[in-house]
Amino acid sequence: MKAHQPIGVFDSGLGGLTVLREIRALLPGEDLLYVADSGHAPYGDKPTAMIEARAFAITELLLARGAKAIVIACNTATGAAARLLRTRYPIPLIAMEPAVKPAVERTRSGVVGVLATRQTLASHNFSVLLKRVGSGAEVLLQPCPGLVECVEGGDLDGERTRALLTGYLDRLLARGADTLVLGCTHYPYLTPLIQEIAGPGVQVLDSGAAVARQVQRRLSEAGLLADSERLGEERFWTSGDPADMHGLMRRLWGNEVLLRHLGEDTAPRTTKASAALALEPV
Numbered sequence: 001m002k003a004h005q006p007i008g009v010f011d012s013g014l015g016g017l018t019v020l021r022e023i024r025a026l027l028p029g030e031d032l033l034y035v036a037d038s039g040h041a042p043y044g045d046k047p048t049a050m051i052e053a054r055a056f057a058i059t060e061l062l063l064a065r066g067a068k069a070i071v072i073a074c075n076t077a078t079g080a081a082a083r084l085l086r087t088r089y090p091i092p093l094i095a096m097e098p099a100v101k102p103a104v105e106r107t108r109s110g111v112v113g114v115l116a117t118r119q120t121l122a123s124h125n126f127s128v129l130l131k132r133v134g135s136g137a138e139v140l141l142q143p144c145p146g147l148v149e150c151v152e153g154g155d156l157d158g159e160r161t162r163a164l165l166t167g168y169l170d171r172l173l174a175r176g177a178d179t180l181v182l183g184c185t186h187y188p189y190l191t192p193l194i195q196e197i198a199g200p201g202v203q204v205l206d207s208g209a210a211v212a213r214q215v216q217r218r219l220s221e222a223g224l225l226a227d228s229e230r231l232g233e234e235r236f237w238t239s240g241d242p243a244d245m246h247g248l249m250r251r252l253w254g255n256e257v258l259l260r261h262l263g264e265d266t267a268p269r270t271t272k273a274s275a276a277l278a279l280e281p282v
Contacts, residue, residue, distance in 0.1 A: 003223065006030070006033045007033070008033045010071075013152045014152060015184060019211050020253075021254075029228040033235050038245060055081035059089065063089070068091065073096065075185065082095040092224070097207055099182075100181055106203060112137050116183030140172050144164070147190065157192070169194065180204045188208065237262050242259040
């Protein structure tokens with residue numbers, strides 16, 4: 001691996017852009033590759049085996065395009081596939097961890113609410129995290145079906161999104177939660193609405209910035225940090241329809257993007273099996 005090679009980042013859809021933004025802010029010299037697996041989103045209601053297969057296929061595609069490190073910018077994919085990916089690929093592989101530890105440290109009421117997908121909350125990774133850092137407070141788990149679809153549809157503050165969030169938050173606030181953990185990378189786009197519903201006395205935490213710092217640390221340890229004198233570039237792919245997704249991705253990213261389908265510019269290293277898995281619907 002060479003320092004000039006890019007960092008590969010993937011998510012079930014567009015939520016991982018919240019992590020990509022933090023990486024870009026901290027590491028302006030790095031080239032970034034981003035895959036939105038929107039053709040198969042959301043992951044939160046999919047079988048573990050399917051999520052593992054998607055994670056392996058996308059990792060192969062990113063490595064084929066020269067990625068020196070992989071960031072799983074998806075809590076559900078982290079829970080389903082991070083351990084297996086680490087056994088197969090001897091490169092820096094950085095995954096998500098919901099901000100339960102800082103939430104437990106900051107709560108004043110002693111009650112923390114975690115908003116996440118069902119798959120994330122049921123994962124081994126999350127269970128281990130709770131045992132490791134969750135004993136200092138009462139941690140309430142709130143699965144949030146439908147929120148990823150709202151974000152993927154560009155509905156960040158509409159009636160359906162507001163109604164879903166109100167129902168989920170009411171259950172946590174009624175039990176005294178004063179600190180909320182966003183356990184899905186899509187949810188930071190809903191932070192303004194969450195704050196409006198929950199009120200000014202409730203803290204809302206996500207782990208995007210912490211993941212970016214971990215990327216920086218791991219690359220530094222491996223001698224793989226890019227030259228900070230240059231400005232890095234971003235490249236974007238999706239397993240969905242680029243024409244349908246382009247406008248929303250541009251809106252969420254905040255700049256113009258060139259969005260390609262995963263089938264375009266596939267590097268020669270990619271195997272037929274992994275390419276087929278990346279392109280065929282599940």
